[in-house]
Amino acid sequence: MGRGIRVNAVSPGPVETPIFGKMGLPPEALDETKRGFSEQVPLKRFGRPEEIAKAVLFLASSDSSFLVGTEIVADGGTLGLESWAA
Secondary structure, three states: OOOOOOOOEEEEOOEOOHHHHHOOOOHHHHHHHHHHHHHHOOOOOOEOHHHHHHHHHHHHOHHHOOOOOOEEEEOOOHHHHHHHHO
16 A cells, blocks of 8 residues: 655746855856846746745645646746747
């Protein structure tokens, strides 16, 4: 008999977090790097930490009780865009 353990995943795209400020880049280069990432995302922006947290909370809640082996790709549409380009 199973142990009642479900395994699911959240795969975020670029998310606005403090890590970008720790790259050691000058502010102008950092802004350009962020702009470059944003341009690759169909929504043209970084995700917000709270958006990723809501996906995680959903998977941790009873609302997702029938999901097993599911991956929520929270990347602003980037993965979908890549599959169209292939």
